[in-house]
Amino acid sequence: MAVNPAIQGRSYPPTESYLVGREKVREFARAVFSADPVSLDPEAARAAGFADVVAPPTFAVVVQEHTLAQLLADDDAGIDFSRVVHGDQRFSFTRPIVAGDELTATLTVTGVKSLGGNSMVTAESAIHDAAGAHVVTAISTLVVRAEEEER
Amino acid sequence: MTELTVGQVVAERTIPLTRDSLVRYAGASGDFNPIHYRDDVAASVGLPGVLAHGMLTMGAAVQAVVDWAGGAARVRDYQVRFTRPVVVDPETGAELEVTAKVGALDEEAGTARIDLTVRSAGQTVLGKAQVVVVTAA
Numbered sequence: 397m398a399v400n401p402a403i404q405g406r407s408y409p410p411t412e413s414y415l416v417g418r419e420k421v422r423e424f425a426r427a428v429f430s431a432d433p434v435s436l437d438p439e440a441a442r443a444a445g446f447a448d449v450v451a452p453p454t455f456a457v458v459v460q461e462h463t464l465a466q467l468l469a470d471d472d473a474g475i476d477f478s479r480v481v482h483g484d485q486r487f488s489f490t491r492p493i494v495a496g497d498e499l500t501a502t503l504t505v506t507g508v509k510s511l512g513g514n515s516m517v518t519a520e521s522a523i524h525d526a527a528g529a530h531v532v533t534a535i536s537t538l539v540v541r542a543e544e545e546e547r
Numbered sequence: 548m549t550e551l552t553v554g555q556v557v558a559e560r561t562i563p564l565t566r567d568s569l570v571r572y573a574g575a576s577g578d579f580n581p582i583h584y585r586d587d588v589a590a591s592v593g594l595p596g597v598l599a600h601g602m603l604t605m606g607a608a609v610q611a612v613v614d615w616a617g618g619a620a621r622v623r624d625y626q627v628r629f630t631r632p633v634v635v636d637p638e639t640g641a642e643l644e645v646t647a648k649v650g651a652l653d654e655e656a657g658t659a660r661i662d663l664t665v666r667s668a669g670q671t672v673l674g675k676a677q678v679v680v681v682t683a684a
Contacts, residue, residue: 420575427575428606429562434618444618452613453622453678454606458576478592482601484675486626492619535626 399515399540400474404508408470410500411462413526418495420458421449428452441494448495456487456523460534463503463521473505475517475540483516484537490530498526501534513542551649551659551682558611558647564599564633565640572603586637599633599641608645608665609678615647616661616680623658623681628674633667641667650677657683 418438425435433440434450441449468477493499500523507518521534551557569583578600581588589597605627613619635641643665650662663676 424575427568427572428603428610430610430613430619432610432613432619434620444620446620450619452606452619453609453625454602457602461577482629484626484628485602485605486624487622488624489622492622 398474398543399508399517400472401508401510403470403473403505403517405505406473407502407504408463408466410502411459411466413498413500414459414462416451416493416495416497416499418449421451421455421493421495424455424458425449425452428454438495446492446494451493451495453487453489453492455493456532456534457485459493459499459501459523460521460536463501464519464536464538467503467505467517467519475538476543479541479543481539481541482536483539484535486535487532488535489532491532493523493531497531499523499531506535507537515540515542551652553649553652555649556646557649557661558615558645560611560645562607562610562643562645563640564603564607564635564643566597566635566637568640569597569599569603569635572600572606576600576602578602594632594634596634596636599635601629601632604629604633604643604665604667604672605676607643608663608673608676611645612647612661612663612678612680616682621680622678624679625677627663627676629672630674631667631670631672633672643667643672647678652682657681 651660665673
């Protein structure tokens with residue numbers, strides 16, 4: 397199985413709405429060693445002008461993950477998960493994620509490249525809030541290692 | 548933050564990782580790939596040991612910048628390349644050594660690009676690790 401180059405430009409349907417929970421944000425913040433009061437303390441977040449706790453920057457991966465699952469489940473894409481290595485990751489924010497947000501994510505494959513038998517797949521997941529406003533775009537480059545017989 | 552100069556070190560931090568850290572991150576993120584907590588599975592796919600989630604390394608490293616910049620909401624853009632895995636020993640764990648330096652200033656946009664150097668066991672584990680933060684009030 398090899399990565400299908402025709403997936404370049406392909407978009408997947410928006411994911412089901414993800415409701416960002418206060419305790420999930422706090423749990424994630426503790427897991428990444430955050431000491432940031434706006435992520436951990438609702439009072440501090442409100443004092444800083446936010447409705448509730450603010451997610452650490454990489455929390456967006458939790459929402460993005462649902463879109464990557466769509467891509468990996470697409471048999472036509474030909475991405476063998478057991479050969480996938482995470483190459484690059486990027487988050488570009490319009491605004492931070494805040495507890496209470498209802499987010500949906502839409503993945504588009506923006507690049508498929510071959511390099512010495514390996515494939516590099518770049519996937520951009522645009523994350524929007526319930527009002528349809530852009531929050532953050534999460535971009536992953538997945539390196540799909542060549543199968544032995546393809547080398 | 549008006550006195551920033553390119554090359555200036557704005558934060559340094561050492562983050563100790565243990566297997567507990569990996570289990571905690573697995574639960575918090577929903578990434579339950581067993582290479583991050585099972586030695587037998589890690590060995591069966593040819594890895595030198597149980598690895599930290601790349602996203603844990605990315606997420607923990609940026610906290611030094613978050614604290615310096617005045618909170619998570621200050622981060623506009625954050626990117627990394629995963630260049631080397633972080634092996635987490637079951638007894639002694641691993642350490643992430645993070646250095647954050649000013650890489651570029653954009654006074655018009657009111658932002659600074661902070662470049663992270665992240666090392667573990669003497670080797671760089673993230674490449675092109677760049678955080679764009681809002682520096683204007």
